[in-house]
Every structure is written in C-alpha cells, then in structure tokens.
Amino acid sequence: xxxxxxxxxxxxxxxxxxxxxNLSAQKDFTKGLGIALKTSTNGFGGDVVFNFQKxxxxxxxxxxxxxxxxxxxTEESVDYDANxxxxxxxxxxxxxxxxxxxxxxxxxxxxNMFQTIIxxxxxxxxxxxxxxxxxxxxxxxxxxxxxxxxxxxxxGIGFGRTLxxxxxxxxxxxxxxxxxxxxxxTIASTGLLSPTSNPDQDHEARLEKQINQYTVYxxxxxxxxxxxxxx
Numbered sequence: 332x333x334x335x336x337x338x339x340x341x342x343x344x345x346x347x348x349x350x351x352x353n354l355s356a357q358k359d360f361t362k363g364l365g366i367a368l369k370t371s372t373n374g375f376g377g378d379v380v381f382n383f384q385k386x387x388x389x390x391x392x393x394x395x396x397x398x399x400x401x402x403x404x405t406e407e408s409v410d411y412d413a414n415x416x417x418x419x420x421x422x423x424x425x426x427x428x429x430x431x432x433x434x435x436x437x438x439x440x441x442x443n444m445f446q447t448i449i450x451x452x453x454x455x456x457x458x459x460x461x462x463x464x465x466x467x468x469x470x471x472x473x474x475x476x477x478x479x480x481x482x483x484x485x486x487g488i489g490f491g492r493t494l495x496x497x498x499x500x501x502x503x504x505x506x507x508x509x510x511x512x513x514x515x516x517t518i519a520s521t522g523l524l525s526p527t528s529n530p531d532q533d534h535e536a537r538l539e540k541q542i543n544q545y546t547v548y549x550x551x552x553x554x555x556x557x558x559x560x561x562x
Contacts, residue, residue, distance in 0.1 A: 397417070427493050502555060
C-alpha cells in the first residue's frame with residue numbers, strides 16, 4: 332500500500348525536476364542547425380547538427396576511410412606478393428548531453444563499415460629436396476575481417492561544442508568507441524596453402540581467438556562546425 336502511494340509522488344517530483352531543468356536550460360537559448368566537418372580514426376566526413384536544447388544536440392553523420400597497400404614478405408623460403416585493403420567508417424546518429432557548457436557525453440549507434448582484406452599469392456617457387464615446386468602450385472590466400480555487429484553502439488566523451496551556442500563557429504574534440512563485437516575472420520586458400528582454410532586444421536578458429544579481444548573500435552575525433560541558422 333505504501334509503495335502504491337510513494338510511486339505517484341516520486342513521479343510527480345521527477346516531472347517537476349525535469350521541468351525545472353528544462354526551463355533553466357532553455358533560458359536565453361535559441362535552437363540552432365548547422366553542419367560540421369570532421370576528421371577521426373574512423374575516417375573523414377561531416378555531420379548535420381541540431382542543437383534543440385541548451386544541454387542537448389543531435390548529430391546525423393557520415394565518415395569513411397580507405398587505405399590500400401601492396402607489400403611483400405618471405406615465409407619458409409617462399410616469397411609472397413600481397414595486398415591489404417583496409418576500410419572503416421560509419422553512418423551514425425548520436426545524441427550529445429552537455430554536463431558542463433564545454434564538456435559533453437555522447438551516445439548512439441552507427442552502421443559500421445569496417446572491413447580488412449589481406450590477399451596474396453606466391454611469387455617464387457619452393458625448393459623441396461631435388462624438386463622445385465612452382466609458385467602456381469603453392470597457391471593463393473585471402474583473409475577477411477568483419478565486425479560481428481554491423482549496427483554498432485557508440486559511447487564517447489567530448490570537449491568543446493559540436494555546434495556553437497552563440498558563435499557561428501564551434502570546435503570539438505572527442506574520444507570514444509564503437510562496440511562491434513568479436514571480429515569475424517574468413518580464410519580462403521588454394522594449392523599447397525589449402526590447409527590454411529581447412530576447418531579440420533582449425534587455423535581460422537585459433538586466429539579468431541587471438542583477435543576476439545578487439546571488440547571496440549577506438550575513435551579520436553576533431554570537428555569544426557558552422558551554425559547555419561538559429562530559430
């Protein structure tokens with residue numbers, strides 16, 4: 332009986348507190364809409380920023396980064412030509428809450444575009460006793476790493492303003508991370524390298540265990556925003 336009485340009272344108090352905070356936050360405040368350019372460990376891109384409350388703003392953003400590099404290496408007297416294709420980025424929706432005027436916590440989710448592909452082939456033969464095994468017989472390999480969760484939650488902390496309150500230009504530094512789950516590894520190989528991708532050999536499972544700890548993609552970000560309109 333007591334709990335039934337207390338719950339409505341707590342609800343009324345909570346509504347009153349939130350209302351007071353809202354009135355205090357909205358005092359001398361004008362809503363704003365702007366755009367931001369950003370660079371981060373997750374790529375280069377931009378945001379559309381809506382500052383709808385003194386302590387709250389929302390960002391719809393896109394960022395992307397792609398790196399492609401050829402390299403060579405030697406393994407057990409065989410030379411290999413290889414290529415790494417690294418991509419990352421996101422289409423994200425984030426909500427910023429300002430604890431202090433220039434300190435905010437941000438959270439939301441993004442469509443994760445992370446993917447790494449390493450493929451290659453033998454560039455030399457293998458001397459096996461009196462027999463020279465040609466490079467075509469040694470084969471090719473392909474390793475692909477993807478996030479286990481394409482829709483990745485995001486949490487971060489920032490300094491500055493993702494959109495200026497009074498000034499047209501705003502700056503913000505941000506440190507956070509996307510939770511993408513244990514990475515998924517896929518291996519394909521041919522020729523003498525075929526055992527590498529054979530499930531019975533368990534190479535894929537062992538490698539996955541080694542990278543399973545990397546469940547969070549770290550993000551260090553800088554953004555420069557411009558307030559287009561206030562209303």
